[in-house]
Amino acid sequence: MRRYSPKVIEAKWQEKWYDSGVFKAQNGSKKKKFYLLVEFPYPSGDGLHVGHCRSYTALDIIARKRRMQGFNVLFPMGWDAFGLPTENYAIKKGVHPSVVTKKNTDNFRSQMKNLGLSFDWSREINTTDPKYYKWTQWIFVQLFKNGLAYKAKIDINWCPKDKIGLANEEVVDGKCERCGTKVVKKEKEQWLIKITNYAERLIKDLDLVDYSEKIKIQQKDWIGESHGALIKFPVEGVEENIEVFTTRIDTIFSGTFLILAPGHNFIDKYKNKIENIDEVLKYSKEAKNISDLDRTNLDKDVTGVQLKGITVRNPATNEEMPVWTADFVLEQYGTGAVFADAHDKRDFKMAKKYGIPLRTSIKPEDEIFSQKAKNLEECFEGEGILYNSMQFDGLESAHARPQIIAWLGGKGFAQPKISYKLRDWVFSRQHYWGEPIPMIFCKKCGWQPVDEKDLPVELPKIKKYKPTDTGESPLSAITKWVEVKCPKCKGDAERETDTMPNWAGSNWYYLRYCDPKNNRELANEKLLKYWMPVDWYNGGMEHTTLHLLYSRFIFKFLWDIGAVPKSIGSEPYQKRTSHGVVLAEDRRKMSKSWGNVINPDTVIKQYGADTLRIYEMFMGPFEQMIPWDTKGVVGSHRFLEKIYKLAQKKVSMKTDESLRKVLHKTIKKVSEDIDLMKFNTSVSSMMEFANAWQISKTGLDKKDFAEFLKVLSPFVPHLSEELWSNAGFLGLCCQQKWPKYDEKLIKEEKILLIVQINGKVRDRIEVDFGIEQKQAEKIVLKSEKIKNLLTDDKKVVKVVFVANKLINIVTIDKNA
């Protein structure tokens, strides 16, 4: 008997598949298309992580199944290769980043091929290829031309270790997402993209797509939409209003003071009117030096300074209100000003500290106002019933709001307003290894985009790509490259030396796969029409608020300007799923420093790719975080060895009837589970089948064996292919038609009827499928076990019968 040797088998079939081009997606095919996308990796020097293998294998299974179901499948792969780790490695070793990238992508590609993944390699893309980033730059130029890219001097989040500016999205707990260094503020001229213009649509259009509720909620929370009102507070003595955004206009009648963010431009504009301007400016300056993290620390004491000499009028009560500044009011949110009252904890705390008068105007519903709150010893923040509020007395908060907006609106003091937490996207990085921003600054003409025919602006090959401490891009030192003619007036001008963030290339890569070699446009319209949208996109949960949001935004923009056909629809991804992280055996993250990393190459060497694939599918639910178990790999390997043996021993002339039933149940289960990404239960059902096969008398006939190989093949393609050819079947197993199960064979003729007394299982009796209640009762009452339990002192009060499942006899004690 032959032994299962994956090493020989796997190399052989990989060669056959890749040489024959069976995984190539066909442009313009009559078949129904299916575009399946898995996030392309950053090709790090560490090689593939077993977590990569897990999500790629999962999507590979879906791709293989869809092909067998007759779809024209596009399942591509590429490299998101710009980024810091490569740059850092290059600096340390003195090798050019492009050399490092080449080495890493070659390694990744060969690892993926060793896994037997069915990617269409003819469509491979690389974000660092000038032919690719030409179009990344082209998109930037379009953003600029449409007024969505602008340069502004802003406080950026600066990571002193990586020497790079970070987007808000890349700052976690006030620390650099990548290296964990505490982020500091630095004022710099930066390119920004107006993603905020799309905030509303990015929320609304989530209704059009099939994403899990969790993903939708995360996106919505991140964008942070809140409905409220804009209120004007007239400033006494000057023709000026201070605008305030609020979601709680129902509390307006208790508003007794106004608070401005320390950086609010009113302060600068009216510095002559503010009597204590020195004190105010000193406070502003201090506030600026406090990081956002400290500023938003809830335990911190509230501080503030009154703007003496300034008062505003509350448009609802007509009372004069003092104006303060406090650092808990943020410049970037709303209008950078709030009206303050007794129904907000921070306002309350501040008023108590500085002796500012307070008044309440909301009391809790169905409840007597607590004495403490009434005496202003405690803050009531909830919604409730209005009082002290003129004609609105007695209304509930929610009902009062639109009415107050309408009333104040009638006098020109208020209007409905929606506010977002999402901020414009900081798009500049001061690093070498990224796409140059294709802009030119001319003293006469201002910022001008590089002429589209001159794209790409290639990254010059230089020796010193180390980032500078000053925050200037290393590209700024290359005078020859920087000095350029203005595209408009042809006078002397200078290139932008900042590069794009590493999200830039991944914003639109899924479009490029449709037409990866096009040099005239980002992708051909016809091909986009055929392939887009992506039918199914899988990626990590960690990309939900970053990559997923950015790329949806960029797609919408391209759709708006007609760069992609309207017929695709306004969303790039029809369906989005996410995978769980694979943890190390010690349940920590895999990390070189912990020494707990599992290398897929080692697993493949020892057990083969098929074992790795099926183990990673079997280990647990796909979306769930799951620890690696080296012992578990052995179990998966045993399963494959068992199949290899059975294929030699138990394929005969005739299939056992009972085994055929199990086979068809397995076909049904696997077919359904793959689409639901329930790979773990698919595998266990195939294991159950193998067990049944093993104990069967005659085993399987050739036809049924072929059916089993087909359902097995997406999971363990090499072994299936080998057994397929060993059995003398024609063609490739991966090109067969996906099997159908026979409904008749799945139905049972006999079932085990569960017999319960008072809900407890007392017996199991084999009966015919479809048995009637009366018949069942008769049989049940004959059972010795049941007879013994239904003694004379018990009275049957009810019999519950569930067809083909169970019968439950409910009794009571006669004596009781």
Added chain:
RNA sequence: GCCCGAGUGGCGGAAUUGGCAUACGCGUGCGACUCAAAAUCGCAUUUCCUUACGGAAUUGUGGGUUCAACUCCCACCUCGGGCACCA
């Protein structure tokens, strides 16, 4: 603080609509093969009581609905994730 998700054997986990809790795999124990070991195969394996037949308890905790609850409702505990002086 707010919003999601989860809690089932020694371990990873399974369980259409409420209808046999613990499938499948790991581990462990016993046995077969072997001079021996590994590998392989067979049997057992939720816990407790019982020599056994059998019985009882059990899906984070406490209550509820129901003939019947891992599944539905209420309260709480623990863990994971997201957001957070956001007006």
